[in-house]
Amino acid sequence: MTTLTAVRRPAAQRASLGRRFLARHVAWVPVFAALGILLVMIIGAVAYFPNFQLPRILSSILLDNAYLLVLAVGMTFVILTGGIDLSVGAVMAFTGILCARLLGDGVPVGVAVPSMILIGAAIGLLIGLLVQYFDVQPFIASLVGMFLARGLAFVVSLESIKVEDGGLLWLQSTRFSFAGWYITPTGIIALLSVAIAAIVLRYTRFGRTIYAVGGNEQSARLMGLAVVRTKLIAYVISGVCAGLAGIILTAYSGAGYPLNGMGTELDTIAAVVIGGTLLTGGSGFVLGSMIGVFVYGLIKTIISFLGAEQSWTRITVGALLLVFVVVQRLIVRRSARRS
Template sequence: MTTTTQTEAGRPTLGARYATFMSRHSSLMPTFAAIVILIVLLVGAQLAFGNFITPRNLSALLLNNAYLLILAVGLTFVILTGGIDLSVGSVMAFTGILCAKLLAEGLPAIVAIPLMLLGGAAIGLLIGVLVHYFDVQPFIASLAGLFLARGLAFVVSLSSIRVEDPAVLWLQRTRLTVGDWYLTPTGILALLIVAIGVFITQWTRFGRTIYAIGGNEQSARLMGLPVARTKILVYVISGVCGGLAGLVLTAYSGAGYPLNGVGTELDAIAAVVIGGTLLTGGSGYVIGSMIGVLVYGVIKTVIAFMGAEQSWTRIIIGGLLLVFIVVQRFIVTRSDRRR
């Protein structure tokens, strides 16, 4: 006599295999959902406009969202530990205007760029120290970093500073073309950051420690894992990514501006969550965050094709965010029951 989960030969049915796979890989569900949404958006846009899925549009998708992708990678590290970083948009503005100011004063790019990255790392270090050693909630600590970075941006300059350095402008103006496809150095940099993020989180001890802290920080500490160093370092990484995003945005716009990045931290957090990273930490993937950024970029492009107000982008992303938070809640509840 057979059971409902096995065939007469004793082998699991397709349904049983699917149930087993999903029970073991439930953390992949939100990322799979984001991939499905991305495909539906692309197909729907192609059917609606007829010329949406073209090499030019898809190449521009990476070009226009390279800075957001870099921010999302840094935020993924932080959110995987159960933290949050609200300062990334302001750090991007501060490092961008700092770079523009240093270049305008005659400093070579080879010196200005490391200094802007150090500025982002310093703010990330400050937030990490507040979170771990002073037990300040990540929301409050990163909010302080947000105000600090934005204030420093206005200290550097109250107005836009044009960038004329050929090395920085080369990052955006250079086109590596293959047929109708093209790629810029800023896009290559964003993809390189994604690749490094995937490698660190999936194949290094540091990455395993990040997941362990997000899963249960107390257990990670009892296992002898370097909790303090890891928690501080993820905020430093987020700060460095903010600096790199500042460089990319400065190259993209050709100028530094102290009001750049207002609200961008929320876009980056939304992309990370849509990509499947749990806000409670311990589950998520860098590649999922990239999918989340692409979903955001496609929605923004579709709104532009329709000629509608860009405020609809916020509305649609907000709706998707609510859906994914519900999915995340379901995953957490299911995991708790299995324990």
């Protein structure tokens, strides 16, 4: 009897430790869920497809979705504050085609690229000002930014503009290979943006304020935190990422096009939510958003291997999004009960 009790006690202790860990790190549950889905998909694809070369496929996913990963980084900041930014796809298209036009007119790449990032920041600042000083809902304010950027893209050109500048094309054409893996400068930029964002959110006062504002804006004001400035900077960061994504997409495709990025804002939001960021704000991680982008990219890859129509990508992502929204609601309810 004593021996049986001694065996049961460590098991009970381990279960108790597991419950305490989940209670203290409940925000990580959706991230671990997304990571689990990614691993299951990888294992299933490797087992089902004989020619599924994991290093090459994952490298290809980063190559094809580098612009989406950069957009997801900026969107994570905005959603963490409890906002939304529907303009990112249009801003990406505008900065991309404007960059192609400027390069075609002989503007040096060292001038054109920073200018696109500044333009993205300016549109993000405009949206932030509408939200903070004119009390416009983030959905409507970012919709204004989306129409503005898309219209400006058509003003630049109604047709695609091919890029001939070797400096910009180098970002996509150069590959660094090692042990079956490869990466391009665009992929490096995307991963650096994730690393910088993760450090900012984890280790800086601004990052902690982002979480506080998204968790409870009124409490953040009462604590004397710079709520207005923080939300403005969050939208500026989203605009900067959209401008940078426009450059990456233009380098990837070799041309700027005013219809680029149609619906990309929804793909970005889906990747961020699948990665575990709460749409209500205050909880989430940029590393989770990166996992969400890889889940999205792997779904497209597997569907291509199956030879099915790409419409199944939308269906699958929609189903995953539904699951993660339900998980988010359960987390919010559990947090409300504990408080």
